[in-house]
Amino acid sequence: MATPLAATPAESGAAESAAARTALGTAEQLALFRTMVEIRRVEEGLVRAHQNGLVHGACHTYVGQEAIAAGVCAHLRPSDVVFSTHRGHGHALAKGVAAQEIAAELFGRETGCSHGRGGSMHLFKPEVGMMGTSGIVGPCILLAAGAGYSFRLQRTDNVAVAFFGDGASNNGAFHEGINMASVWDLPVLFVCENNQYATEVPYHTVSRNPDVAAKAAAYGLPSVIVDGNDILAVHAAAGEAVRRARGGGGPTLLECKTYRTRAHSEGMRDAGYRTAEEVNAWKERCPIKRFRSHLLEAASASSAELDQVEREVDALVANALAFAKDSPWPDPAMVTQHVYRSEGRAGGSVG
Amino acid sequence: MGEMTFVAAAREDLDEEMARDPSVFVMGQGIGARGGNFNTTMGLFEKYGPERLRDVPIAERGFVGMCTGAAATGTRPVVDFMFVDFILDAMGELINQTAKLQYMSSGRLTMPIVLRGCYGIGRASATHHSGAYYPIFVHLPGFRVAVPTTPADAKGLLKTAIRLEDPVLFLEHKSLLNTKGSVPEGEHLVPFGEAWVARRGTHLTAVAIGSMVPRTLEVAGRLAAEEVSVEVIDPRTLAPLDIDTILESVHRTGRLLIVDETYAPCGIGAEIAAQVVDRSFDDLDAPIRRLNGLHTPIPYSPPLEAAVVPTTEAIAQAIRDLLAE
Missing domain, CATH: 3.40.50.920 (Rossmann fold)
Structure with missing residues (x-):
C-alpha cells in the first residue's frame, strides 16, 4: 500500500527560505537547536530505559517532531500554558520541565514531575505552565480553550496552547473547541502536529481533506500550514499566532506537517501500515539534521559550537537518567492523597 | 430569614457569590438574557454581563472540557446543564479530566467547578429529561455530590459548592424547585458531609x-x-x-x-x-x-x-x- 509521502510543502529549500525570513540572532538559533537536541537525546535515553525495564507502561516518543515543540514554546512565558497529548515529552521539555523530572516520572519515582502518579502520558508541572500531557486524544483542545477563557476573565495577556495530532482533528473535541475559541476570540494557539497517522491509521483514509488547517475555515479562524520539520518556519508562524492571541486577536490553527520516525509506542510492532522506504525518507528530513546544516551553511555557528551543545546536552541527559534511577519510589501510604483538595470526609468507600 | 422558593434561594446564593468573587462565571444554554430554562440565573445577566453568564452552543462535552480548563487556571465555573441528563454527553471529560486533574498533578492544580442540573421523575418529561445519575458520580473518586431538598439547603450547599476547590455535582429535583421555605440571608454555608x-x-x-x-x-x-x-x-x-x-x-x-x-x-x-x-x-x-x-x-x-x-x-x-x- 502506497501512502502519499508528500505533505511537506516547498520541500526543497524550505529551510533556506525560512532562514531568509528569520530575524533570529545566533543565540536564539542556538537555543532552538539546543532544545531540539535535548528532546531527541532525552527520548533516546528513555527508549533505552524502556528496553531495560526502567520505564514502565507506554512510552510514545517525539522523535522526528522536535521542531514543533521547540519552535512554538520559544514564544511562551512561564505564565502561558500548554496542554498536550500522549506524545508529549517534547512539549514538557520545551515548556521548561527539567529532563530529570520527566525521566524520574517515567521511571515512576517520587521525584518525577507528577510524583509518580502520571507517567509518560500525564506529565504535569503547572509551575512552568505545563498543564499536562494526556492519555485521551482531544481533551487538550478543550482545556486550552478553557484556559483562554480564564485568561480573558482575569484580564491577563497570557496565552494557552494545545498540541495535538491529526487524529484529534476528526474528534468532536476539536470541532467544539475551536468553534468556541473562535466565536469568543480566545487567546489560544491550536497546534496540529500532522504526523499522518492516528496511531496506525493513515490520515488520508479517515479524512477526505488532507489538510487539517482547511477545517478552520468552517469556524472562521485563521490557519497556517507549515513544514513541521523546519524549525525556522514553525518558529515564524507560531510567533505570529502567539502575538495575535496575546494582542486580543483571537485563536489560530497552526498545522505542522511532520512524521514520527519511531513506532507509535515503544515496543510496538511498527509494520503493516507504512513502508520502511517512507520512514527512511522522513529520517532524511530530520529537523535537527536540517537545522544543523543550515546553521553551518549560513555560518551562524561553527561545527565545534554545535558539537559543544550536543556534548552539554549528552551530559545533562546522562545526569537526568542517573537521577531518575537513583530516586526513591513514591510511598504507597500516600496513594490516595490529592484525590480531593478540600477538607472533608474524602476517604472511605463513599466520597 | 426570608421565605422563598428553592430555585430563588439557589439563585440568591449564586448572585451573592458572583458579586463576592469576580472569578465565578456560569456557562449553559439559555442562562444569559433568558435567565435559564428553570430560572436558575434570572436577572443575573443584567448585573454581570455575557462573559460571566455565557450562553454556549449545544456541545456539552465541549463546554465542560472548557470549564475544566478554566477551573485549572484560576477561575470558578458553574456549569448549568438545565436538565442534568445532558451531562451524559460530557462524561468522558468529567471522568477523565475534571475528576482526575487534581490527582494527576499531585494537588498542584485545583478543580473548583460546580456541575448543576435539574433532575428527577415527576413531570412527564420522558426518558431523556428525567434522570438522576448521582450514584455514578458517588462511585467515582474526585467528585462531591450534593442533593439539597430545602430552600435553605439549596442556598447553603450551593455556597459551599462554589467555594470548594473540588468538582461538585449539585442536583436540584424538578419537583422541589417551587417549594417554599425560610432561608437565612447572606453568609449561609451548609457544610458537606453533615446529614x-x-x-x-x-x-x-x-x-x-x-x-x-x-x-x-x-x-x-x-x-x-x-x-x-x-x-x-x-x-x-x-x-x-x-x-x-x-x-x-x-x-x-x-x-x-x-x-x-x-x-x-x-x-x-x-x-x-x-x-x-x-x-x-x-x-x-x-x-x-x-x-x-x-x-x-x-x-x-x-x-x-x-x-x-x-x-x-x-x-x-x-x-x-x-x-x-
Whole structure:
C-alpha cells in the first residue's frame, strides 16, 4: 500500500527560505537547536530505559517532531500554558520541565514531575505552565480553550496552547473547541502536529481533506500550514499566532506537517501500515539534521559550537537518567492523597 | 430569614457569590438574557454581563472540557446543564479530566467547578429529561455530590459548592424547585458531609434522598397517628456521606429503610446498607430494606411514570413490614 509521502510543502529549500525570513540572532538559533537536541537525546535515553525495564507502561516518543515543540514554546512565558497529548515529552521539555523530572516520572519515582502518579502520558508541572500531557486524544483542545477563557476573565495577556495530532482533528473535541475559541476570540494557539497517522491509521483514509488547517475555515479562524520539520518556519508562524492571541486577536490553527520516525509506542510492532522506504525518507528530513546544516551553511555557528551543545546536552541527559534511577519510589501510604483538595470526609468507600 | 422558593434561594446564593468573587462565571444554554430554562440565573445577566453568564452552543462535552480548563487556571465555573441528563454527553471529560486533574498533578492544580442540573421523575418529561445519575458520580473518586431538598439547603450547599476547590455535582429535583421555605440571608454555608435529621423518631430510621425526603416525611407524619415513630434522615450530600449520623440513628432504632428514586443495583442504598452492616451489624433488629425506582428507563405516560418511583403507600407499607420483623 502506497501512502502519499508528500505533505511537506516547498520541500526543497524550505529551510533556506525560512532562514531568509528569520530575524533570529545566533543565540536564539542556538537555543532552538539546543532544545531540539535535548528532546531527541532525552527520548533516546528513555527508549533505552524502556528496553531495560526502567520505564514502565507506554512510552510514545517525539522523535522526528522536535521542531514543533521547540519552535512554538520559544514564544511562551512561564505564565502561558500548554496542554498536550500522549506524545508529549517534547512539549514538557520545551515548556521548561527539567529532563530529570520527566525521566524520574517515567521511571515512576517520587521525584518525577507528577510524583509518580502520571507517567509518560500525564506529565504535569503547572509551575512552568505545563498543564499536562494526556492519555485521551482531544481533551487538550478543550482545556486550552478553557484556559483562554480564564485568561480573558482575569484580564491577563497570557496565552494557552494545545498540541495535538491529526487524529484529534476528526474528534468532536476539536470541532467544539475551536468553534468556541473562535466565536469568543480566545487567546489560544491550536497546534496540529500532522504526523499522518492516528496511531496506525493513515490520515488520508479517515479524512477526505488532507489538510487539517482547511477545517478552520468552517469556524472562521485563521490557519497556517507549515513544514513541521523546519524549525525556522514553525518558529515564524507560531510567533505570529502567539502575538495575535496575546494582542486580543483571537485563536489560530497552526498545522505542522511532520512524521514520527519511531513506532507509535515503544515496543510496538511498527509494520503493516507504512513502508520502511517512507520512514527512511522522513529520517532524511530530520529537523535537527536540517537545522544543523543550515546553521553551518549560513555560518551562524561553527561545527565545534554545535558539537559543544550536543556534548552539554549528552551530559545533562546522562545526569537526568542517573537521577531518575537513583530516586526513591513514591510511598504507597500516600496513594490516595490529592484525590480531593478540600477538607472533608474524602476517604472511605463513599466520597 | 426570608421565605422563598428553592430555585430563588439557589439563585440568591449564586448572585451573592458572583458579586463576592469576580472569578465565578456560569456557562449553559439559555442562562444569559433568558435567565435559564428553570430560572436558575434570572436577572443575573443584567448585573454581570455575557462573559460571566455565557450562553454556549449545544456541545456539552465541549463546554465542560472548557470549564475544566478554566477551573485549572484560576477561575470558578458553574456549569448549568438545565436538565442534568445532558451531562451524559460530557462524561468522558468529567471522568477523565475534571475528576482526575487534581490527582494527576499531585494537588498542584485545583478543580473548583460546580456541575448543576435539574433532575428527577415527576413531570412527564420522558426518558431523556428525567434522570438522576448521582450514584455514578458517588462511585467515582474526585467528585462531591450534593442533593439539597430545602430552600435553605439549596442556598447553603450551593455556597459551599462554589467555594470548594473540588468538582461538585449539585442536583436540584424538578419537583422541589417551587417549594417554599425560610432561608437565612447572606453568609449561609451548609457544610458537606453533615446529614440533616428532618424528623426525630425512635422505631425506625428512614434515610431518604432528594424528592423522597418530603414524601417520606409525609408518611412519617401520617404514621405518627398510629403511634409509629419514624426518624427521617436527609444526607444532603452523598459524597461525602455522613454515615455516622445514620449509624447513630440505627443504634437507637434498630431498623433501617432507604428510599431513593434512582436504581437499586450498585446504588446509594446498597452502599449505605453495606456500611451499616459492616460497622453496626449488632445494632440491627431486622433486615435493611431498600425502596428504589424501578430498573427501567423513565416512561412518559403519567400513570407509567408514577409506577416507577416509590409511592407514599409503598413507603408506608415498607415501614409497617419492617416494624413487623
